[in-house]
Amino acid sequence: GDKAKEEEMKEGMQESEHEHSHGKEVSTFEDSEVKDRSLSDWKGDWQSAYPLAKSGALDEAFKEKAEKTGKMTAEEYKAYYLKGYESDIAKINIDGDTISFTDESGKTVKSAYKYLGTYIQNWSTGTKAAMYRFEAEDKNSGAPIYVEINDHMIEPAEPEHFHIRFSNESFDAIKDPESYWPTFYPAAMTAEEVNDELAGHDHHEETEYDEHVWLSLKNAELYVNKIAEDLSALDAANAENYKKNAEAYNKQLSELDTQYADVVKNAANKYLLFGDRFPFRYLVDDYGLDYSAAFVGCSADTEASFETVRFLAEKVDEKKLGSILVIENSDQKIANTIQQNTQEKNQKILVLDSMQSVTEKNIADGETYLGVMQKNLEVLKQALQ
Structure with missing residues (x-):
């Protein structure tokens, strides 16, 4: 609904020639x-x-x-x-x-x-x-x-x-x-x-929304409620169980949401820099963080321009950042190039998991949405130091 956000083109981002058309083209898959x-x-x-x-x-x-x-x-x-x-x-x-x-x-x-x-x-x-x-x-x-x-x-x-x-x-x-x-x-x-x-003209004048809605704990609560509602309609005999389970899960989501807010509140730095695509707009907006990134979240671009790398390296120096972030499965090539063009050249390369794909092995290993978001919080703590 009205909580969906349009894709955002931030200063310094590489314009993507190959942004995928939602529901058609893909750039991450198994x-x-x-x-x-x-x-x-x-x-x-x-x-x-x-x-x-x-x-x-x-x-x-x-x-x-x-x-x-x-x-x-x-x-x-x-x-x-x-x-x-x-x-x-x-x-x-x-x-x-x-x-x-x-x-x-x-x-x-x-x-x-x-x-x-x-x-x-x-x-x-x-x-x-x-x-x-x-x-x-x-x-x-x-x-x-x-x-x-x-x-x-x-x-x-x-x-x-x-x-x-x-x-x-x-x-x-x-x-x-x-x-x-x-x-x-x-x-x-x-x-x-x-x-x-x-x-990049859109002859249908359709708004391009950022699809990575699940990377907001607040959005997750909306989905949990909707899932419980639909399951209850299909299985009315167990409707009360679905309702209780949803309430219990949403309590965990709310508690984790509070932890995120506290980490950001107590952080000296409130700026993230991604040497990668940026699918975390919903998350940063939830907690009032600012960011720079090489590409928008749906970009399928393959390399950053000299101008983009220079902009991001200068931003690392300006903000005195101790880390550069990437998403899962990145080869970290762009992040390393940014690092080598900074003054200190010693920033940590940290990984935030955007959960854009889940394998059978992930599930067999017990990986869950809450678990990934908890790990992301620990990474966020380091990035905001």
Whole structure:
């Protein structure tokens, strides 16, 4: 309801080109959740974004990004996207199991492709993506032999765009996807429509909410009450038991909420810095904490810009922070880079668990929501010293 908060773009954050569309694209998942897909998911005619960027057709998008973030000039954004979009393939057609590639001169090569499965790409931010791999059946057709497609989804779906990389040597020889992501949009899209999508225009004018609502103990009480209410409706004979259990659990949540408030109240420092995505807005708002972070909570970006790292390192020095935070499963690469660009270079790297995925092993080991939030409180104590 009205307790849901819109995603927040804080000063210094890296603007994300790959923020996932809620309910569609994903950047955190269990490997076992990835489903096989066929080329039919990407059927049809597609156009490369590279010629559009080179021609100046996307300059307005780069200008809007520069005005919105202030982290790079329009010219720097254009250079960044030109590097990522670079491709000598201008058009792609996918029909059945056949991919046709048309280069800038108009020459077309094609081959049937067989599906080889997925490769899980772990990004430097701790997020990841499913790369769908295909191998040409006709090795002499002139078409790329090893093809890898990524559209930020992990199951059959119709994408709004996709990234494709390939090599004639091997999958290992494909360029680094963190810096090279040739992007293809539907051929029917006009340059203006591609420009709008790149600029982040929302033609449906829907508000983008921060989905990490469970990271507020106050929100958790709302959910406990709703669960008890629904269970009671399904099993009226035990309604009183559900009510009592909900009351007992909410008492524990309330007690932990008080502990969080006390820790923040008694802390000399009330500022957190994340060298990572930031899914904890509900938590910091509950207790009046301020923060800086490399990315918004739903970003699937893979690396922080020089400007973002510099901003965060300077913020560590300005606030005299003794720690830099990351979320679970992070490789801590960005946090370590921030640390090495501070004056002291001795900050602790601390991990706050955002519970964005739970494994069967977690459950077997007895991990619970309350348990994770209690551990997070201990981490918070250190971070606020």
